[in-house]
Amino acid sequence: MNLNKLRQPKTFKDKLFRSFLLALAVPVMLLSLFVFIQTRMITQQTQEEALNDLLLQTERNLTTHIDDFRHSLSLLTENTAFQSALYTDNISMFDRYVFFRDTFDPSLTYIRITNPIIDRILFFTDSSYANQRLNILTLDDMAKFPLPTENLGGIMPNGLN
Numbered sequence: 001m002n003l004n005k006l007r008q009p010k011t012f013k014d015k016l017f018r019s020f021l022l023a024l025a026v027p028v029m030l031l032s033l034f035v036f037i038q039t040r041m042i043t044q045q046t047q048e049e050a051l052n053d054l055l056l057q058t059e060r061n062l063t064t065h066i067d068d069f070r071h072s073l074s075l076l077t078e079n080t081a082f083q084s085a086l087y088t089d090n091i092s093m094f095d096r097y098v099f100f101r102d103t104f105d106p107s108l109t110y111i112r113i114t115n116p117i118i119d120r121i122l123f124f125t126d127s128s129y130a131n132q133r134l135n136i137l138t139l140d141d142m143a144k145f146p147l148p149t150e151n152l153g154g155i156m157p158n159g160l161n
Contacts, residue, residue, distance in 0.1 A: 065117065072111045072118065079107065086127055100133070108135075 076082060085091065085099040108121055122145060123129075123136045130138040137145075 068115050069118075072115055075107060075111060076121075079103070082107070086123075086125060086129055096129075096132075104133075 081099065081103045085096070085103070091099075111121065112118060121135055124139050124142045125136060126139050129136050
């Protein structure tokens with residue numbers, strides 16, 4: 001079978017059919033191109049909106065965690081019972097017991113319950129409270145507990161890296 005014979009229309013009917021087919025193919029191709037471009041733009045816009053939503057949600061989560069940490073820190077630093085007990089060396093054993101029972105332990109429990117991300121709270125002091133609890137250590141022990149960098153992606157707080 002010769003391909004040249006197929007390419008050359010023999011009758012007017014074949015010529016007319018091929019011209020209608022060509023006339024139909026051009027708008028179909030243009031419409032397909034338009035649909036492709038519109039679909040690509042809509043898909044890209046949807047992806048950008050989804051990424052923006054994810055970014056906003058991540059920002060809100062980080063802000064919430066930072067606010068929770070600040071609140072926990074203020075509970076510890078602004079607690080007058082903590083300050084008076086930790087800075088008073090001449091305190092009776094009973095008053096120390098009451099401090100730990102009524103103030104220290106409940107405060108730490110509250111912080112750990114409200115912030116499950118916090119895995120431990122350590123206090124470093126040069127007062128007589130050092131080493132009376134597992135989480136109250138001397139200032140010299142601070143070197144044994146370096147700041148974690150692996151959970152922060154290698155970035156230290158306040159640019160200390």
